[in-house]
Amino acid sequence: MCGRFSLTHSSDALENVFSVAGVENFPPRYNIAPTQPIMTISAGLPRMAGSNLPEQDALLMRWGLLPSWVKDPSDFPLLINARSETAATKASFRNAMRHRRILIPASGFYEWQRDKETGQSQAYWVRPKNGELIGFAGLAETYMNKDGAEIDTAAFLTAPSNKQFQAIHHRMPIAIAETDFKRWLDCRTQEPRHIADLLRAPDEDFFEAIAVSDLVNKVSNTSPENQKQVTPKDFTQRKKPKPIDDSQGSLF
Structure with missing residues (x-):
């Protein structure tokens, strides 16, 4: 899945890769969290032949999709991810899958391996691995x-993880x-x-996973330190149970 991500590439890189304009001075963001505004790319209106306008449009959206038919957002779950296997048929995503597909520019994402x-x-x-924009x-x-x-609201599409990533999490963004x-x-x-053929996890050699500290767990931590490599925790080192104090004996 995807619960946090980062966009630190330059505005020039964004404009060149996604054929958009108007993203000058976009600040690097190292810890983007749900409900925050995120940059998205959508298909632009039809351009006339010879037009100098960019091919796509850039727009800020709230991360957390809200279907148009929701009556009370406070009673509706926060949809930050959508399963690609069911997005075309599930009520919450069906219309968006048909009419409002977008791209979400990113430099990478964060995931947590849990024991x-x-x-x-x-x-x-x-x-x-190549350091390029996604x-x-x-x-x-x-x-x-x-x-x-x-x-305007948005969600990521996810797929079952490739073999390389399964040790960390069973799903990953597409x-x-x-x-x-x-x-x-x-x-x-x-x-x-x-476009069903596009709904799959990236090849196993596309990403690299770098262990980082718990700084990223807090939304308020937004510095480059979130991406500083650390030694992964050793989950095999179990805490030893405290010895039982039987100095006073037992009634049983």
Whole structure:
């Protein structure tokens, strides 16, 4: 899944990779969390031949998708991820999967490996080995509240993890190759069945997972220190049970 991610690449890189404009001076963000505004990329309106306008549009959205039919957001779960296997049929994502597919630019994401016996967790910073920008597959919905105000909301699409990543978590976000950006964003001619081949985990050699400290656990920690490599925790070192004090004997 994806519960935190990071976008630290330059504005120039964003404009070049995603063919957008208007993202000058976009600050690096090292610990992006649910409900915060995130950058998204959507297909632009049809351009005339010879137009100098960028091919895609960049827009800030709230991370946490709200379907248009929700009456009370306070009674609705926070949808930060959508399972790619059921997104085309599930009520919460069906319309977005057909009409509002987006890309979510990222430099990488964070995931936690959890040990059930000890309750401990180890955070990992997961990034492309080549250091390039990622376009994660996402879905968007515009929600209108009771006062008539609109808010654009978004969620990541996830898939079962590849073999390399399964030791950390059983699911991971879907990265769309740059050569497939247009096809993914084309909701006019490309129905969900046409882009189903894109809904899979990246190849095993695409990402590298770097153990990081627990700093990233707190949303308030937003510095580059979140991505500083550490030695992974050793879950095999179990805490020894305290010895029983039987100096006073027992009634049983």
